[in-house]
Amino acid sequence: MILVMIRTLILFTLVVVALRIMGKRQIGKLQPYELVIIIMLAELASLPMADNRFPLVIGIIAIITLAFLEVLISYTLLKSQRLRGFICGGPSILIENGKVMEQELYKLRYNINDLLEQLRTKNFPDIADVEFAILETSGEISVIPKSQKRPINPADLNIPTDYEGIPISLIIDGYVIVHNLDKINLSEQWLSSELSKFGIHDLKQVLLASLDTQGNLFYQLKNQRA
Template structure:
């Protein structure tokens, strides 16, 4: 029993490391070869866990090899357009200038019902509003609406806007991100001083604290003290 637990922990850690090396991707965003590698990783990890007679080293070597293959293919595809098209495919235009391309749907074995369903998930229930629809290599559909159907933006109304940027996370669950403070030339002492103005004298009480580009400090306390 102890041996099974140890083998399981080792394989779990190894698979997690392999997936981290492959990068951050949602399951629906995976390229075909990435999905194949993930399926094979899961199978290779399950064999040594299910059967103690299966040598652990074989599973470990196979998982490391697959991770290396994925990294090699990814880096090679960055340099070679032909390899990238062969492995990942290329985007396909399904709607062009507001017209459905029937031949492309037939070639991809993609029916009109599937197309309409995907458009609805993109908040385009009326196909007459669509200028272009492109099927990406990940299987997702990118939709470009007709110009008269696009939402207004401040630029359309010639309204000037100020830079917003992203707020900087300073504290999460009592943990202070010192590196983030250093990036904006602030210190933990400054943070403590600012929070003390609101009666907060212990950073461990803070659930979340952020600072936006305008210098506004947002904070929320924990409902239960640590």
């Protein structure tokens, strides 16, 4: 039993490290070769865990080899567009100039219902609003609406806007993010002082605290209900 637990922990750690090396991709964003490698990683990890007679070192070597192969292929694809086209394929235009490309749908075995469903997930329930729809190599659909159906933004109205960055998290689940405070040249003492103005004297009771680019401090206490 102890041996199985140790083998499982080793393989789990190794697979997690391998996936971290492969990079940050959602399953739906994976290229075909990346999905194949992940499936093989899962299979290779499960064999030594399920069967103690299967040598652990063989599973470890195979997992490391697959991780190395994925990194090697990724770097190679950065240099070779031809190889990228062969391995990953290319994008397919499903709607062009507002017209559904029937032959392309047939070629991809992609029916109209699938297309309409994907457009709805992109907030385009009316296909008449779409100028282009492109099926990317990851299986995701990119939608370009017709010009008269695009939302108005401040640039269209020549309205100047102030810079808006992203809020910086200062406390998460009671833990002070010190390196974020250092980035904006603030201290934990400053944070404690600011929160004490709201009657908060124990930082561990704070679920989330963040500071936006305008200097506004947002906070929420643990177990705080609306």
